[in-house]
Amino acid sequence: MSLQQYREKQVSAEEAVKIVKSGDWVDYGICLGQPIAADQALAARAGELSGVQVRGMVSMRLPAICAIPEPEKHFTWNTWHCTGVDREILRKGCGYFSPMRYSELPRFYRENITKIDAAIFQVAPMDDQGYFNFGPQGSHMKAVCDRAENIIVEVNENMPRCVGDEHAIHVSRVKYVVQGENPVLPEVKGAEPSPVDRRVAELIIDDIPNGACLQLGIGDMPAAVGALIAETDLRDLGVHTELYTDVFAELSLQGKVTGSKKSIDRFRQVYTFALGTQKLYDFMHDNPELLCRPADYTNDVQKVAQLDNFISINNAVEIDLFGQVSSESSGVRHISGTGGQLDFVTGAYLSRGGKSFICLSSTYGKNGSAKSRIVPTLPVGSIVTAPRSCTHWVVTEFGKVNLKGLSTWERAEALISIAHPDFQEELIQQAEQMNIWRNSNRI
Ligand SMILES: CC(=O)SCCNC(=O)CCNC(=O)[C@H](O)C(C)(C)COP(=O)(O)OP(=O)(O)OC[C@H]1O[C@@H](n2cnc3c(N)ncnc32)[C@H](O)[C@@H]1OP(=O)(O)O
Numbered sequence: 001m002s003l004q005q006y007r008e009k010q011v012s013a014e015e016a017v018k019i020v021k022s023g024d025w026v027d028y029g030i031c032l033g034q035p036i037a038a039d040q041a042l043a044a045r046a047g048e049l050s051g052v053q054v055r056g057m058v059s060m061r062l063p064a065i066c067a068i069p070e071p072e073k074h075f076t077w078n079t080w081h082c083t084g085v086d087r088e089i090l091r092k093g094c095g096y097f098s099p100m101r102y103s104e105l106p107r108f109y110r111e112n113i114t115k116i117d118a119a120i121f122q123v124a125p126m127d128d129q130g131y132f133n134f135g136p137q138g139s140h141m142k143a144v145c146d147r148a149e150n151i152i153v154e155v156n157e158n159m160p161r162c163v164g165d166e167h168a169i170h171v172s173r174v175k176y177v178v179q180g181e182n183p184v185l186p187e188v189k190g191a192e193p194s195p196v197d198r199r200v201a202e203l204i205i206d207d208i209p210n211g212a213c214l215q216l217g218i219g220d221m222p223a224a225v226g227a228l229i230a231e232t233d234l235r236d237l238g239v240h241t242e243l244y245t246d247v248f249a250e251l252s253l254q255g256k257v258t259g260s261k262k263s264i265d266r267f268r269q270v271y272t273f274a275l276g277t278q279k280l281y282d283f284m285h286d287n288p289e290l291l292c293r294p295a296d297y298t299n300d301v302q303k304v305a306q307l308d309n310f311i312s313i314n315n316a317v318e319i320d321l322f323g324q325v326s327s328e329s330s331g332v333r334h335i336s337g338t339g340g341q342l343d344f345v346t347g348a349y350l351s352r353g354g355k356s357f358i359c360l361s362s363t364y365g366k367n368g369s370a371k372s373r374i375v376p377t378l379p380v381g382s383i384v385t386a387p388r389s390c391t392h393w394v395v396t397e398f399g400k401v402n403l404k405g406l407s408t409w410e411r412a413e414a415l416i417s418i419a420h421p422d423f424q425e426e427l428i429q430q431a432e433q434m435n436i437w438r439n440s441n442r443i
């Protein structure tokens with residue numbers, strides 16, 4: 001029965017994308033799941049189309065619809081979270097960022113977004129029951145499918161089949177099946193941790209107890225913490241994260257992750273999307289220890305709070321002397337997105353024994369042009385990702401400070417104490433001018 005439906009619905013990519021009309025809203029899913037064959041076919045129709053709005057996020061390949069001449073005349077890319085690829089699209093003037101807190105994204109689709117004319121995304125091959133697995137993309141995919149007028153799945157035999165809930169679409173709900181060309185999945189290999197990354201990681205490791213539940217954010221520093229955990233004797237760790245990476249797979253293979261101390265999803269590693277190497281994708285395929293769940297589960301502050309000793313580690317671009325964390329832009333230049341940072345900063349603090357760490361190198365830029373990442377005030381236009389009322393621990397290579405409960409002057413003093421020594425005097429003077437700190441406060 002399912003096989004018959006499959007055969008009836010299988011068409012070429014060119015045929016499938018004929019359902020897209022000018023002015024339509026099309027959803028491309030997320031990251032590894034964004035379409036390729038159907039995207040190329042849609043790009044080839046550019047001459048007949050205008051005002052097509054496409055949503056996607058965490059792009060690993062430049063969508064073909066953005067690679068044509070003057071793409072903005074035909075398509076607009078709307079991204080929920082930027083990688084370097086999305087930044088390039090924004091820079092070319094072919095797209096916009098759409099703000100979101102990741103835990104809310106599925107609900108945006110269920111309650112706020114009015115139009116999804118077509119959802120087009122890659123999936124794993126159909127199983128015997130007629131389901132196409134989303135692969136390592138839980139995120140908001142079920143919500144997209146619940147609301148989309150038409151669904152086109154592009155089958156990729158290299159897409160790992162990931163164990164999860166709300167994690168597959170049945171062939172009966174699909175309009176067209178496109179057999180893709182089975183491209184290998186994009187790989188991201190973590191950089192070797194720099195001495196600064198390593199020092200920050202060492203400072204955080206001291207606060208991770210056996211049995212802690214981990215969330216590691218995007219960026220080199222959270223990855224460095226993971227790499228350093230691999231060198232410790234820490235045991236019985238749990239994983240409840242948004243992004244699943246090679247670091248977690250490595251810790252699992254070492255036997256450091258058991259999940260035995262988790263109060264929910266005991267023995268399971270929970271995540272909502274993944275990105276890494278082929279080794280990671282092989283590890284994830286049909287692995288019952290892993291559980292891919294939608295972002296309104298993984299990032300739900302109350303779920304995070306239920307997990308004792310929750311340790312959340314996220315990167316930032318800059319922090320001001322009030323403790324406002326900016327992780328997604330530099331002035332008006334958009335870099336990434338809020339993603340799950342605010343969800344995890346809030347949830348980790350509410351967890352019994354939990355801690356949220358915002359980590360950043362003390363400076364940005366090379367030698368002579370180095371600038372402090374700890375700044376008196378954020379540059380005009382910079383977006384606050386975590387407000388000062390939520391910031392918990394902040395870590396640089398010069399130390400770590402807990403801002404909870406501190407007055408304005410105590411915060412300024414604490415943050416200046418972990419700034420690069422070359423910038424401390426200047427920051428003190430600026431704090432004094434801003435009337436948030438007096439030298440006489442110094443003990
Ligand atoms: C999946 C999860 O992460 S779970 C929840 C956590 N989510 C978040 O924390 C979301 C927000 N955080 C982030 O996006 C990242 O952690 C970042 C951007 C802060 C750091 O990520 P990294 O990969 O280490 O950043 P990287 O060093 O590659 O810099 C990214 C860009 O920001 C720019 N940048 C970084 N710091 C600065 C700065 N102080 N001033 C100006 N630009 C800066 C870089 O130049 C680079 O831009 P380019 O590639 O276009 O040249």
Ligand SMILES: CCCC(=O)O
Binds near residue numbers: 217218242339
């Ligand atoms: C998709 C969101 C990624 C992040 O939280 O950084």
